Amino acid sequence: MRFYKTCLFCNKQLVGRTDKKFCDPQCKSGYQYQQAKEQPERFYNKVDNQLKLNRKLLKEFNKGGKVTVRARTLKEKGFSPKFFTHYWKNNKGDVYLFIYEYGFLKREEHHIEKYILIKWQDYML
Incomplete structure (x- = not known):
């Protein structure tokens, strides 16, 4: 039985390893940038x-x-x-x-x- 996963950033179907989360490095970078933007800025940084x-x-x-x-x-x-x-x-x-x-x-x-x-x-x- 095969589980189909999608890229966490662009939602395309992933092909390859079963623990893969992103389809390419650009999607991984985009996802990390998006996550950092959504999180409240740390007090120290402010x-x-x-x-x-x-x-x-x-x-x-x-x-x-x-x-x-x-x-x-x-x-x-x-x-x-x-x-x-x-x-x-x-x-x-x-x-x-x-x-x-x-x-x-x-x-x-x-x-x-x-x-x-x-x-x-x-x-x-």
């Missing part, structure tokens, strides 16, 4: 991706070492101030949040939310 995006944006906007940028501008590009790697508190008591070597401080001027962007310095140890 955090890591957001940290990378935050760092990229801070680096892109901070060309002069210390810059002030409207918060809305960064947030429109995907920046999230909830994700940071560490912080530094200056002598005035201001707490700068850092994403690796790029930091930001939230300020409000004339009812407009802004971020002061800085880069890590040796004296901040």
Whole structure:
């Protein structure tokens, strides 16, 4: 008695070994891609991706070492101030949040939310 199985990706009838699951490597790859896409992204990946995006944006906007940028501008590009790697508190008591070597401080001027962007310095140890 012969059991007929179908490819898990394209549903074509399989010919060959009895434990075969896919008709060719392309179907196997397509199936694995589809499965990965359907599974919820792991928490670690979400955090890591957001940290990378935050760092990229801070680096892109901070060309002069210390810059002030409207918060809305960064947030429109995907920046999230909830994700940071560490912080530094200056002598005035201001707490700068850092994403690796790029930091930001939230300020409000004339009812407009802004971020002061800085880069890590040796004296901040």
